[in-house]
Amino acid sequence: MPTPPKSASALERYRAEAAANPKSVDALANLGWGYYGQGQIMEALKALQDALALDANHLEAQYGLALVYKASGSRAEATAAFEKALALADRLEDRVRAQMLQRLIHGHVNQLNSGDWNLGQHETHA
Secondary structure, eight states: OOOOHHHHHHHHHHHHHHHTTTTTTHHHHHHHHHHHHTTTHHHHHHHHHHHHHHHHHOHHHHHHHHHHHHHTTHHHHHHHHHHHHHHHHHSSHHHHHHHHHHHHHHHHHHHHHHSSSOOSOOOOOO
């Protein structure tokens, strides 16, 4: 029997982890990301919504939900979810990570609104 691709085995691990820990926000968020990575949008949506039902301030689940809405063509829902993720990213103590996520989020919102990321010129730092 052939060995399944690593991504498929990761998804199986996420499923098992979520089944064993159905009240774990991290387990459900990971499951949602696993489904999203496999293009299983409806399953990703459910897992991420379940994670956010347990903790509405879980940044990774919120950002994942925004990407899922975007992938499904739900522009208004995606924009609202990205705005919430933007607010959650602003609370991060790690300012570099916060700025990185905020830039990504702005790019996604710009793309939803104009079809272009519109992030301007890339800055170079010495």
